Amino acid sequence: MHLSVAVSKVHKWAVRESGDTLEMIERPRGGLSLVLVDGQSSGRAAKAVATQVVRKVISDLAEGVRDGAAARAANDMLYAQRYGKVSATLVILSVELDSRTVVITRCGNSPVFLRPPGEDILILDDAVPSLGFYRTTRPTVDQVPLTPGLLVVACTDGLTHAGSRTGAALDIPDMIEALWQETPSAEVVVDGLLAEALALDDGRPVDDASVVGLHVQSGPDSGPRRMRVEMPVPDA
16 A cells, blocks of 8 residues: 645635644654644644644654544643643544554544545544643544545644635535545645635635645555655745
C-alpha cells in the first residue's frame, strides 16, 4: 500500500493569522499521525492555543503514547493553564502499521468523513466536548482497517460553517463523492472542498478553514517518500 496526504487551509477574512494548526509526525512503531487543532476564536490568540495543543500531542505521540491518552493529556494541560475558559477542537488521524488500522481520535465538533472502497460515505460526528472546558473530557476513538481505496477527510468548522452568512450550506459528503468520482485523489478532494467553501463565502471566509485528506492507495511498499508544501508569504 501507499499513503497520500493532502491539506488545504485558509484563514478567516481580514485576519492575518489562522487559529487552525496542523502537524504531521512519523510514529515510533511505524506509520504516520496527522494532528489538526482549531483554537477557540481566531487570530493570534487562537493560533497560540492551537500551537500549544499541537505541540503537546505531537510530543506525546513521538514518545509512543497512545492517541487517546495524548488527547487527554492535552486537555489536562489546557484546562490547568487556562482554568476551563479556553477551548480547542482536535482531530488525530493515525496510520498504525502494527495494527494495520487507521485510528481516528476526536475532541470537539469537527466531523470526520470516511469513504471505504465501494461503500457509502460514513460520518463520524458523535458529540464530544472540546479540549479545555472540562477536567474529565475523553475523546472518541474509532479504528478502521487499513484498506487500499480508503479515503479519510477531516476538517475544522470553518468548512462546515461555510455559507452561513447567506444561509447557504456545503453538503460535504456529496461534494466528496462528486470530487472523488471526477478524480480519486486526496489533493483534488481537499482543494475542491475548500474552493467550494470559499465560493459560498464569496471569497471572504467566515472562519479559519482547514481540510485534511488521507488516501490509502494500492502501490509499492518501498521507494522514496515525498512531501510538498505551498503557502503564500504576506507582505511585511
